[in-house]
Amino acid sequence: MTAVLTGKDSTSVVPESKKLVRVFKWEVSELTLPKLLFYEDAYMREARARVVDVRGREVFLDQTIFFAEAGGQEGDRGWINDIEVLEVRPSDYAHVLSREPSFSPGDEVILRLNWERRYRLMRLHSATHLVCIAVREILRTDVIGSHVGVEHARVDVAFAGSIKPHLPQISEFVNDLVRQNLPIEIFWRGETRIWRLKEWEIPCCGLHVRRTSEIGEITLKRRNIGRGKERIVIYVRP
Numbered sequence: 001m002t003a004v005l006t007g008k009d010s011t012s013v014v015p016e017s018k019k020l021v022r023v024f025k026w027e028v029s030e031l032t033l034p035k036l037l038f039y040e041d042a043y044m045r046e047a048r049a050r051v052v053d054v055r056g057r058e059v060f061l062d063q064t065i066f067f068a069e070a071g072g073q074e075g076d077r078g079w080i081n082d083i084e085v086l087e088v089r090p091s092d093y094a095h096v097l098s099r100e101p102s103f104s105p106g107d108e109v110i111l112r113l114n115w116e117r118r119y120r121l122m123r124l125h126s127a128t129h130l131v132c133i134a135v136r137e138i139l140r141t142d143v144i145g146s147h148v149g150v151e152h153a154r155v156d157v158a159f160a161g162s163i164k165p166h167l168p169q170i171s172e173f174v175n176d177l178v179r180q181n182l183p184i185e186i187f188w189r190g191e192t193r194i195w196r197l198k199e200w201e202i203p204c205c206g207l208h209v210r211r212t213s214e215i216g217e218i219t220l221k222r223r224n225i226g227r228g229k230e231r232i233v234i235y236v237r238p
C-alpha cells in the first residue's frame with residue numbers, strides 16, 4: 001500500500017518491539033540509494049528502471065522493486081532483463097547478478113521479482129508481527145529477536161521456563177486475528193515507519209500483506225534456545 005504521511009499520535013505503541021525492529025537503515029549513501037518502489041506498493045512485481053552503474057556483475061539502479069535484507073526480513077530475488085538477481089546487497093544496494101550483463105549505464109531495464117518468494121516473506125513477516133502482539137498480550141514479556149525467512153520465521157522471547165503450555169493460546173490468538181481479516185496499515189510518523197493492526201503498532205521497515213486473511217493459517221512450534229530464552233518458530237501454508 002502507499003505510505004501515508006501522518007503526524008497523528010494515537011493508540012498505543014508496542015514499546016518492546018522497538019528493540020527488535022531496527023527501523024529502516026540501509027547503510028547506503030544517498031548517491032547510490034535507488035528509489036524504493038516497494039514502499040509505494042509492496043505488491044509491485046515488475047517495473048522499469050534506469051541503470052546508473054555497472055561494476056562486473058553488480059548493477060546499480062535509479063529505482064528498484066528489490067528489497068535488500070533489513071530488519072530481519074531476507075532480501076528479494078528475481079531477474080533484471082532475464083538475468084538472475086542472486087543478492088541485493090544491503091551495504092550499497094548493488095543488485096548482484098548471476099553473470100555480467102550486456103547493458104550499460106543509461107540503459108532502461110526490466111525488473112521482475114521472484115514474487116512467490118517475496119509474497120511468502122510478506123505473509124511470514126505479517127505473521128511475525130501477530131506473534132509479537134500475542135507475546136506481549138499473553139506472555140507479558142519482551143521479544144528479544146526475530147527473523148523472517150522464506151521457509152519460516154522466528155521470534156525469540158525472554159521467558160523463564162517453557163512457553164509450551166501457552167502455545168495453544170498464542171496460536172488461537174494469532175489465528176483469530178487471521179480469521180477476522182483485519183486491515184494492516186503502514187504509515188510514517190516522522191522518520192519512523194509504523195505498522196498498525198487495530199490498536200497495536202510496531203515500528204518496521206519490512207513488507208507486509210494488506211489484510212490478515214492473506215497470511216492464512218499460522219502454525220507455531222516451540223524451541224528452547226538457552227536459559228531464560230524461548231523461540232517460537234512460525235510457519236504458514238505454501
Ligand SMILES: [Zn+2]
Nearest residue numbers: 021204205206
Ligand atoms: Zn517488522
